Amino acid sequence: MASYTVAHGKAKCFYDHYERKADLQHQTHYCPGCGHGIVHKLIAGTIDALGIQDRTVLISPVGCSVFAYYYLDVGNIQVAHGRAPAVATAVKRSRPESIVISYQGDGDLAAIGTAEIVHAANRGENFTVIFINNAIYGMTGGQMAPTTLLGQKSTTTPFGRNVWNEGYPLKVCELLASLTGPVYIERVALGDNKQIMRAQRAVRRAIEIQTQGLGFSLVEILSPCPTIWKMNPVEAQHWVKEEMTKTFPLGVFRDRTKEAERRPAPAHAPPLAEIPRILGIANGASRRAAAAAPLNDAEPRDLRIKVAGFGGQGVLLLGQVLAEAGLDAGLEVSWLPSYGPEMRSGTSNCHVRLSARPIDSPLVSRPNVLLALNEPSLRKFLPTVEPGGWVFYNGTALAEDCHREDVQILVRPFTKMADELGETRAGNIVMLGALLESTGVLSEQHVNGALRRLVKSERWLEINRLALAAGREAARKGNGHEK
Amino acid sequence: MSGNPKPDRGLVKLDSDECKGCGLCVEACPPKVLHLADHLNPYGYHPAAYTGAGCTGCGICFYVCPEPGAITVFRLVEQKAEPKSEELMPAAA
Ligand SMILES: Cc1ncc(C[n+]2csc(CCOP(=O)(O)OP(=O)(O)O)c2C)c(N)n1
Ligand code: SF4
Ligand code: SF4
Ligand code: SF4
Ligand SMILES: [Mg+2]
Numbered sequence: 001m002a003s004y005t006v007a008h009g010k011a012k013c014f015y016d017h018y019e020r021k022a023d024l025q026h027q028t029h030y031c032p033g034c035g036h037g038i039v040h041k042l043i044a045g046t047i048d049a050l051g052i053q054d055r056t057v058l059i060s061p062v063g064c065s066v067f068a069y070y071y072l073d074v075g076n077i078q079v080a081h082g083r084a085p086a087v088a089t090a091v092k093r094s095r096p097e098s099i100v101i102s103y104q105g106d107g108d109l110a111a112i113g114t115a116e117i118v119h120a121a122n123r124g125e126n127f128t129v130i131f132i133n134n135a136i137y138g139m140t141g142g143q144m145a146p147t148t149l150l151g152q153k154s155t156t157t158p159f160g161r162n163v164w165n166e167g168y169p170l171k172v173c174e175l176l177a178s179l180t181g182p183v184y185i186e187r188v189a190l191g192d193n194k195q196i197m198r199a200q201r202a203v204r205r206a207i208e209i210q211t212q213g214l215g216f217s218l219v220e221i222l223s224p225c226p227t228i229w230k231m232n233p234v235e236a237q238h239w240v241k242e243e244m245t246k247t248f249p250l251g252v253f254r255d256r257t258k259e260a261e262r263r264p265a266p267a268h269a270p271p272l273a274e275i276p277r278i279l280g281i282a283n284g285a286s287r288r289a290a291a292a293a294p295l296n297d298a299e300p301r302d303l304r305i306k307v308a309g310f311g312g313q314g315v316l317l318l319g320q321v322l323a324e325a326g327l328d329a330g331l332e333v334s335w336l337p338s339y340g341p342e343m344r345s346g347t348s349n350c351h352v353r354l355s356a357r358p359i360d361s362p363l364v365s366r367p368n369v370l371l372a373l374n375e376p377s378l379r380k381f382l383p384t385v386e387p388g389g390w391v392f393y394n395g396t397a398l399a400e401d402c403h404r405e406d407v408q409i410l411v412r413p414f415t416k417m418a419d420e421l422g423e424t425r426a427g428n429i430v431m432l433g434a435l436l437e438s439t440g441v442l443s444e445q446h447v448n449g450a451l452r453r454l455v456k457s458e459r460w461l462e463i464n465r466l467a468l469a470a471g472r473e474a475a476r477k478g479n480g481h482e483k
Numbered sequence: 484m485s486g487n488p489k490p491d492r493g494l495v496k497l498d499s500d501e502c503k504g505c506g507l508c509v510e511a512c513p514p515k516v517l518h519l520a521d522h523l524n525p526y527g528y529h530p531a532a533y534t535g536a537g538c539t540g541c542g543i544c545f546y547v548c549p550e551p552g553a554i555t556v557f558r559l560v561e562q563k564a565e566p567k568s569e570e571l572m573p574a575a576a
Contacts, residue, residue, distance in 0.1 A: 002490035004557035008545035014552070024500075024525060026552060032505035032528065037549025044551065071551065193511050193543045200546070226505075233505040237547075 011044035013053045013073050020070045029067055033233020035190045035223025035240075036065050039132060039199075043101065044072060046204045050211060056099045057091050059084040063105035064138045064225075082113020085120035088127045093266045099210055100127035106147040107137040110170050114146075117176070121216050124181035126263050128206045129218040131172060134225035135244060142228040146170035149247050154228075169247050173220050177253035183215040185254040189222035191241025195250075213262040222248055281327050302357070303441060304364045306381050308349035309373025309394070313415075314428035317454065318371060319350035321432060324450035325442045326354035334362035347376060354441070369439070371431055373414075378402060390439060392431050410434060412474045418467055426467040433471020493540020494557040495533050501553040504528030508544035508554060517544060 017025040030037045047053050057075035060068040061084050069076030075098070079087045084102040092100045102120075109117050109131050117129070136154060137143040144154040144161060147169050151160040161169075173187045184206055188199035199221055206217035222244045224236035231239060270278060305322060309315045316337050323335040336351040351364035368389035372378035378393050379402055385391055387406040394414040403409075412434060415427035436442060451464050495517070502524060508531050509517045516537040519529040531544075531553070540558040548554045 003560045004494045005560050007493070007540055007556045007558040008542040009555040010552035026498075026501050027503070027526070028550060030549060032503035032549075033507060034549055037551070038547070041546075041549075041551055193547050196546045233507050234510045237507060237510075 011041065011048045013044050013047045013056075014040075014071055015073045018070045020067060028071060030064065031225075031227040033224060033226040033236055034064070035134060035221065035225065036132060038190050038196060039130060039203075039221055039223065040065075040068065040071055042196075042200050042203045043103075043130060045200065046207050047072075047074065049204065050099075050207065052099045052207075052211065055097055056101065057095075059088050059091070059100065059102045061102075061104045061108040062139070063108050063132075065103055065105065065132065066139070068103055082108050082111070083116055084108070085113065085116040085125070085127075085129065088129075089120055089123070089125050092125060092127045094269065096126075096265050099207065101207070102127055102129045104129060104131055105138065106131070106133045106135065106145045106172075107140075107143075110146040110172055117172075118179075121176045121218065122179045122181045124183065124215040124263065126210055126213060126215050127217075128210045129216075130203065130206075131218060131220040132223045133172070133220050133244075133248065134223045134228075135169075136225055136228050138225045138228050147172075147248075149243065171248065173218070173248075173253040176218060181216055182218065182254050183256045183260045184209050184217040184252075185220075186218075186252045187220040187222070187248060187250050189240050189245055189250055190224060191222065191237055191245065195241065198250075209257055212257075214257060214260040215263050220248070222250075303352075303354040303369055304367045304386075305352040305354070305369040305371065306349060306364050306367040306384070307352065307371040307373070308347065308377030308381055309371075309428075311348045312425075313373045314425060315348050315373060316350050318428040318432055319352045320454055321429075321447065321450045322352050322354065322442070324453060325446040326352075328446040328449045329354075329442055331355060332357065332359050334359050336362040336364075347374075349377065349381075369435070371435065373428065373431070375399070375402075382407075390435070392435055392438075394427060394431060408438075410438060410475060412471075414471065414474075417470050417474065421463065421466050421470060423463045423467075426463050429464045429467035430471040430474070433468035433473075434475040435471075436468070437472035437475035490559060491536060491538050491540075492559050493538040494559075495538045495540075495544060496555045496557070497531050497533060498553050498555075499524045499530035499532070501550050502528060502530035503550060503553075504530055505549065506531070507547040507549070511543050511547045513541060513543065514539060 028037050047056055053074055058068060058072055060066060060078045062081035069078060077087060084104050088100045088102040133147050135147050135149055136145050142154050143156045148154055148161050149169055150163055153160050173185050176182055177185050186202045188202045189195045202219045206219045209217045222240050224240050226233045226236035229236055307315050307319045319335050323333040326333040332355045334353045338349055351362055353359050366384060366386050368386045370381050370385050370391045373394045385407050389407050391407050391409040393411045395411055396413050398411055414430040415424060417430045418424055418426040455461055504519055506519060509519060514537045516534045517531050520532040524530045540556055542556045545554045545556050
């Protein structure tokens with residue numbers, strides 16, 4: 001009696017069930033006849049054959065294959081449009097033993113992600129790119145891609161792609177093969193079963209090159225998108241073979257596997273605990289001690305500071321001094337500038353956090369300290385200050401309609417005070433003095449250390465010393481609490 | 484298999500729930516032993532089906548099919564070969 005054994009079946013590294021939907025969990029979301037499914041199978045077959053499932057990381061793109069992580073049971077990261085090569089670089093460098101596959105569509109790789117792919121290829125990064133060229137933006141309903149053929153209709157080229165308007169189809173393999181970095185570049189197609197078998201060999205070759213540590217490999221796969229092309233699956237397959245290959249000839253564009261040397265392993269990242277020493281900001285012991293008692297106990301341990309004013313008032317520098325001093329004090333800090341449209345006369349602000357504990361986000365949307373260097377900034381941010389927080393305002397009086405009872409507000413003409421010291425632009429540091437005096441945060445020593453690093457000239461150091469003293473004095477005088 | 488002195492070299496199994504009826508396997512099969520069935524599967528597609536004889540086990544249908552688990556291709560185990568664990572008895576063909 002005849003018996004049979006499995007010759008070709010579902011790859012082990014596919015999930016049994018795809019948890020994308022509650023029902024019918026064994027079907028992919030791709031349209032009937034879509035090339036993405038075929039390529040998933042080529043990748044899965046290779047992963048099984050090379051025994052690399054446990055160390056493979058698939059970077060899924062934006063595009064129809066955005067859900068690739070539902071199908072392949074490997075490490076998965078879904079990334080921003082076009083940025084897969086940047087993320088792949090990070091994963092491969094930080095985990096050199098992993099096998100990293102950057103899976104990208106033509107809209108993804110050849111339009112929004114052009115810069116990332118060119119530079120990753122040029123650096124010869126040791127990962128593999130599987131590039132699905134279906135000559136269209138599939139997911140978003142059929143806009144022209146850089147790879148759309150001349151004359152091909154799309155929603156954005158309704159009369160067909162016209163060279164005088166949209167230029168020529170972008171030939172990614174040819175473009176990247178002009179660089180020295182890549183080790184292997186091949187273009188294959190899914191136009192019939194012979195082409196698909198060739199594609200299988202190319203995918204395997206490219207991934208093997210990565211396992212050998214040789215460097216950058218890319219396989220472009222001409223792939224059908226029957227839905228957007230408005231063809232049935234068999235017609236679409238023929239169109240790949242008959243039409244796409246005329247514009248995009250198949251073949252190996254680069255093969256440096258013989259002469260390529262194994263890329264040296266990237267240097268290991270230093271352990272986290274070593275980083276303060278490397279940056280020369282604090283040694284481990286003083287860091288912990290400082291973290292235990294840095295802030296005035298009456299004050300919150302987590303300072304969320306918003307500094308805002310006109311460009312040129314030293315808004316960003318004031319934030320930097322706070323953050324640098326916080327670093328010296330052994331605190332966790334973050335400093336996030338956000339610029340107005342015009343740097344000089346426009347408004348600018350920055351977000352500063354100083355905390356005894358790790359910082360989750362550098363954004364400060366509910367500050368407990370507001371340093372408002374002008375009235376628009378006060379108007380804009382006063383409503384966001386947390387009840388019980390501090391507000392320092394650079395002015396002579398609060399406008400009638402701009403006030404709050406539940407926060408502590410100190411109003412001083414800081415800029416004018418700086419002017420009296422001979423340097424109008426030191427108003428920010430006068431304000432800093434008032435902040436330090438009123439709240440008791442950060443020691444003199446740490447602030448001076450920060451200023452010494454940030455301010456290079458002796459003249460300015462002296463001005464800042466005077467400015468800090470003037471600010472402290474002003475805060476002491478009015479008892480610091482002005483209503 | 485009585486009455487069939489020479490068993491088929493291959494055997495194909497189609498999972499009609501996973502099939503999207505795209506027809507690529509039907510088109511690609513060299514001996515033309517696949518067709519789209521008259522009935523509809525849960526998605527409303529006519530699933531691919533095996534005519535029941537003549538498969539060579541070439542695997543072409545497997546490669547052209549976009550669905551990971553819709554097609555499994557089996558190959559005849561030579562009589563002298565040791566039976567393997569994943570072996571399968573064909574349904575009466
Ligand atoms: C930053 C960003 N810009 C635009 C989009 C919208 N978008 C989603 S998919 C897509 C095009 C994808 O085309 P392609 O990479 O060719 O993938 P396909 O669907 O054809 O496989 C675009 C523009 C987005 N998601 N994110
Ligand atoms: S739109 Fe095109 S690329 Fe997207 S799933 Fe459908 S056939 Fe595939
Ligand atoms: S294995 Fe070959 S002969 Fe058998 S059904 Fe598939 S394509 Fe046809
Ligand atoms: S190729 Fe796959 S999905 Fe398409 S009809 Fe055949 S079995 Fe069904
Ligand atoms: Mg596309």
